[in-house]
Amino acid sequence: MMKKFVLPDIYFGGDYTPEHFPKQVMEEDMRLMKKAGVNIATINVFSWGQLQPNEDTWCFEWLDEIMDTLAKNGVYADMGTATASTPAWIAKKYPEILPYDKNGIRFNHGSRQTFNPNSPKYKELSQKLVRKIAERYKDHPALCMWHVNNELSHQVNYDYSEITAEKFRNWCKEKYGTCENLNKTWGLDFWGNNIYEWDELVPPMKTAHQVSTSLLLDWKRFTSECYMDVARNEIEILREVTPNVPITTNFLYEFKRLDYFVWAEIIDFISVSSFPDPKTNNHPGEAALSHDMMRGLKDQPFVLLEQAPSQVNWRLANVNKKPGVMRLWSHQGMAHGSDSFLFFQWRASVHGSEKFHSAIVPHIGENSRVFREMTEFGNELPNLKEIVGSDVQADVAIVLDYNNWWTVEFTPGPTALLKYLENIQAYHYPLYEQNITVDIVPYDRDLSKYKVVIAPVLYMLKPGFKESIEKFVSEGGTFITTFFSGVVDEHDKVFDGGYPGPLSDLLGLKVEEFEAMKPYIKNSLVMNGKLANVSGEFESSLWCDILQLGTAQSLAEYGKDFFKGTAALTVNDFGKGKAYYVATLPDNDFMRKFLKQVCAEQGVKPVLEAPERVEAVVRCDGDNDYLFVMNHNYEPVEVTLPGGEYFDLLTQTKMRGTIKLDAVQSVILKQS
Numbered sequence: 001m002m003k004k005f006v007l008p009d010i011y012f013g014g015d016y017t018p019e020h021f022p023k024q025v026m027e028e029d030m031r032l033m034k035k036a037g038v039n040i041a042t043i044n045v046f047s048w049g050q051l052q053p054n055e056d057t058w059c060f061e062w063l064d065e066i067m068d069t070l071a072k073n074g075v076y077a078d079m080g081t082a083t084a085s086t087p088a089w090i091a092k093k094y095p096e097i098l099p100y101d102k103n104g105i106r107f108n109h110g111s112r113q114t115f116n117p118n119s120p121k122y123k124e125l126s127q128k129l130v131r132k133i134a135e136r137y138k139d140h141p142a143l144c145m146w147h148v149n150n151e152l153s154h155q156v157n158y159d160y161s162e163i164t165a166e167k168f169r170n171w172c173k174e175k176y177g178t179c180e181n182l183n184k185t186w187g188l189d190f191w192g193n194n195i196y197e198w199d200e201l202v203p204p205m206k207t208a209h210q211v212s213t214s215l216l217l218d219w220k221r222f223t224s225e226c227y228m229d230v231a232r233n234e235i236e237i238l239r240e241v242t243p244n245v246p247i248t249t250n251f252l253y254e255f256k257r258l259d260y261f262v263w264a265e266i267i268d269f270i271s272v273s274s275f276p277d278p279k280t281n282n283h284p285g286e287a288a289l290s291h292d293m294m295r296g297l298k299d300q301p302f303v304l305l306e307q308a309p310s311q312v313n314w315r316l317a318n319v320n321k322k323p324g325v326m327r328l329w330s331h332q333g334m335a336h337g338s339d340s341f342l343f344f345q346w347r348a349s350v351h352g353s354e355k356f357h358s359a360i361v362p363h364i365g366e367n368s369r370v371f372r373e374m375t376e377f378g379n380e381l382p383n384l385k386e387i388v389g390s391d392v393q394a395d396v397a398i399v400l401d402y403n404n405w406w407t408v409e410f411t412p413g414p415t416a417l418l419k420y421l422e423n424i425q426a427y428h429y430p431l432y433e434q435n436i437t438v439d440i441v442p443y444d445r446d447l448s449k450y451k452v453v454i455a456p457v458l459y460m461l462k463p464g465f466k467e468s469i470e471k472f473v474s475e476g477g478t479f480i481t482t483f484f485s486g487v488v489d490e491h492d493k494v495f496d497g498g499y500p501g502p503l504s505d506l507l508g509l510k511v512e513e514f515e516a517m518k519p520y521i522k523n524s525l526v527m528n529g530k531l532a533n534v535s536g537e538f539e540s541s542l543w544c545d546i547l548q549l550g551t552a553q554s555l556a557e558y559g560k561d562f563f564k565g566t567a568a569l570t571v572n573d574f575g576k577g578k579a580y581y582v583a584t585l586p587d588n589d590f591m592r593k594f595l596k597q598v599c600a601e602q603g604v605k606p607v608l609e610a611p612e613r614v615e616a617v618v619r620c621d622g623d624n625d626y627l628f629v630m631n632h633n634y635e636p637v638e639v640t641l642p643g644g645e646y647f648d649l650l651t652q653t654k655m656r657g658t659i660k661l662d663a664v665q666s667v668i669l670k671q672s
């Protein structure tokens with residue numbers, strides 16, 4: 001169990017760059033922050049260029065003034081380490097810090113994050129900077145948390161410089177010992193790609209055709225570790241100088257490049273930049289899944305470190321958050337475990353590429369819808385403070401694995417249409433839509449507290465999972481997995497004897513063949529009466545496994561193609577529990593009914609029976625339950641609350657029975 005970190009308060013604020021504005025604006029900002037109830041500002045994220053104009057000169061006075069002003073006005077600093085953007089002089093003097101793209105072409109200075117994560121010079125200079133900042137502000141009353149770098153690896157996903165290539169060779173040498181072992185583990189006999197000397201090993205740069213998928217997998221693991229080293233290089237200093245100041249770095253919403261489950265261990269609390277598209281047909285489960293992922297990383301509350309007050313500037317067309325949506329989505333974040341709300345950005349920029357990104361204070365100033373909504377939202381937050389640190393409880397877990405995500409999507413064939421996250425969504429959304437709360441867990445988490453565990457498309461089966469899932473099922477749990485599971489080991493090598501490899505006994509079947517379907521082709525599942533409460537025929541797409549059943553029993557058969565009449569959905573009794581295999585991708589209608597039934601068999605009930613697009617989640621602190629009910633519809637709905645009386649924390653009134661929720665309204669109800 002990881003040590004639980006609990007924030008002392010609900011923080012509310014945003015990215016703050018007063019240094020980009022005339023001096024008098026800061027005074028105005030303080031007035032507006034007070035008005036809006038802001039108590040935190042993220043500062044100094046990209047300001048290395050202002051702090052150190054050349055190698056021998058440091059200019060901290062402007063930052064001192066910001067810190068002092070914040071402290072004087074009761075606003076805390078989420079203090080950036082300023083390493084996310086390197087100054088121009090570094091690129092000029094030490095061009096080795098610049099990264100290279102896949103074609104071997106060097107990036108030029110001029111944007112942000114243009115550094116090679118493996119450059120020793122970057123390490124030296126950034127560590128010097130971080131030490132200076134930490135030493136200078138270690139006792140400053142405004143300092144409340146460290147914000148390491150920013151969204152690491154977002155801009156330069158992979159670096160292909162010779163410095164990195166050499167580090168990769170050493171990483172592989174360390175892991176595999178000899179070229180012979182590497183050739184064997186990666187299967188480099190294929191296309192005669194064997195190496196005999198370590199300097200023959202090349203990162204996956206531009207070449208004539210596909211490269212080894214095992215190499216790609218390790219390259220991605222290596223890069224995730226390299227960026228983790230960048231964070232660690234800073235964290236090491238911050239922990240030494242300010243052992244009591246918590247450290248975070250902002251993760252990204254639905255971002256697959258870094259293995260965040262591993263990363264979670266090096267920071268004190270998880271924080272995330274969350275920017276779902278506010279288009280009207282947005283599925284509210286999209287953000288719910290992202291929040292569940294973030295909570296799952298440490299199995300603890302997290303922080304929404306960046307949301308947009310309204311629109312962003314980087315989509316094809318940037319839709320506004322309609323009135324009430326910012327508040328609704330923030331409450332949704334809290335329902336799923338976020339204990340604070342920070343926004344990008346406090347005041348709209350007047351220069352550069354983010355001028356038209358929304359801000360708490362838009363170009364027109366305080367007399368604006370966005371500022372008014374932010375102010376109302378900020379001023380009701382103190383009523384929610386008692387929720388901080390409470391837990392979200394779930395009986396259902398979905399297994400997500402980053403290595404699996406990478407391999408499923410870079411493996412050529414069986415279908416480029418297979419997207420891992422969409423298959424996670426295919427199970428998460430129907431549960432979400434029925435208000436059944438889900439935890440997202442790594443493959444090696446203790447599963448004993450769950451009643452249902454789902455592992456969609458678990459192509460890569462890592463050591464230990466077979467044993468833990470067999471134990472879980474034999475003790476009475478329900479396991480659901482799908483097509484393209486149990487196919488390869490942790491090196492991306494196919495298991496002997498076919499799929500689902502080591503899961504064959506648990507599932508009681510083998511996969512004889514699979515077929516990927518063109519987008520316009522559908523098959524169907526014809527229920528055969530053996531699964532209670534689910535009858536009829538349901539559409540399926542993307543993929544069909546053709547199965548050989550051992551001890552498993554068919555619950556539905558395919559309705560079409562040469563394998564019509566063979567099993568498309570099976571169940572196998574194993575010890576006291578059951579293991580289901582879903583051999584195709586059924587439609588949402590089926591999924592809702594199937595998952596409802598499987599959950600009901602395990603006694604897992606929805607938090608609340610509610611109209612469509614009305615979400616309900618409970619957080620619990622041991623003594624009190626906090627029921628969040630959120631109407632994602634643009635029209636009013638009625639909801640009947642179960643049980644007795646509740647206290648609405650937002651309006652500070654009592655309620656019971658059937659309540660009306662206006663369009664995009666939420667209530668947060670306490671029951672002791």
Ligand code: GLA
Nearest residue numbers: 150151273306312313344357
């Ligand atoms: C990210 C970055 C911010 C800003 C926003 C814009 O979250 O961290 O600096 O660029 O995106 O949406």
